[in-house]
Amino acid sequence: MPDLLVPLYRLPAERPRDDGIAIRRAIAPEMHVVCDFAERHFSRNWASECAVAFAAQPPGVLVAVEEGQLLGFACYDATAKGFFGPTGVAEEARGRGVGVGLLMAALHAMRQAGYAYAVIGGAGPVDFYKRQCGAIEIPGSDPGIYGGMLR
Numbered sequence: 001m002p003d004l005l006v007p008l009y010r011l012p013a014e015r016p017r018d019d020g021i022a023i024r025r026a027i028a029p030e031m032h033v034v035c036d037f038a039e040r041h042f043s044r045n046w047a048s049e050c051a052v053a054f055a056a057q058p059p060g061v062l063v064a065v066e067e068g069q070l071l072g073f074a075c076y077d078a079t080a081k082g083f084f085g086p087t088g089v090a091e092e093a094r095g096r097g098v099g100v101g102l103l104m105a106a107l108h109a110m111r112q113a114g115y116a117y118a119v120i121g122g123a124g125p126v127d128f129y130k131r132q133c134g135a136i137e138i139p140g141s142d143p144g145i146y147g148g149m150l151r
C-alpha cells in the first residue's frame, strides 16, 4: 500500500452538516472511548496510533458523533509528523459521508497547524483519497514507514 501526498493549500471548504452528525476534535477524557473503538472495529495497532495522537495538545484526533455514539475517528501526527491516519468508520455507519467529513476536518486541522502537505501513510482506499482530496501516490513509498512493523 503506497503513501499518498495531499496538498493542503487548496483544500475545498468544509461543508456544514444538517444530518445530526457532529464532526469535531476529540478531548482527552474521550481517549479510552476512541482507542477501544479503534481496537474493536479495526486493530490494536490503530488503537496505539490513536493513543499517540491523543497525547498531543490539542489532540490530533477528530471524531464523528451521533446521539452520543461514536461513528468514526480520524487521527493525524500519530506514527509520523505530517501523517494523516488512521481513520475508520463503523461498518454500519458507512456511506453517509462520515469518512469524508472526518478526512476534511483532519486535513483542515493539519493546515491550521502549519502543514502545507499531508501524507496518507499506507493508504488502503487509494481511490477514495484521490477523489476526495486530490491525493497523489508517492513513488517508491511501498513499503514505507510501516514496513516490518510488529503486530
Ligand SMILES: CC(C)(COP(=O)(O)OP(=O)(O)OC[C@H]1O[C@@H](n2cnc3c(N)ncnc32)[C@H](O)[C@@H]1OP(=O)(O)O)[C@@H](O)C(=O)NCCC(=O)NCCS
Pocket (backbone or CB within 6 Å): 085, 086, 087, 088, 089, 090, 093, 094, 095, 096, 097, 098, 099, 100, 101, 121, 122, 123, 124, 125, 126, 127, 128
Ligand atoms: C474508507 C472509509 C473511512 C470511508 O468511510 P465512509 O463513511 O463509508 O465514506 P463516505 O460515506 O464519506 O464516502 C464518501 C465518498 O467516497 C466513496 N468511498 C467510500 N469508501 C470508498 C472506498 N473504499 N474506495 C473508493 N471510494 C470510496 C463513497 O462511495 C462516497 O462517494 P459519493 O460521494 O460519490 O457517494 C470507511 O470505508 C472505512 O472505515 N474503511 C475501513 C478502514 C479504512 O480503510 N481506513 C482508511 C485507512 S488509510
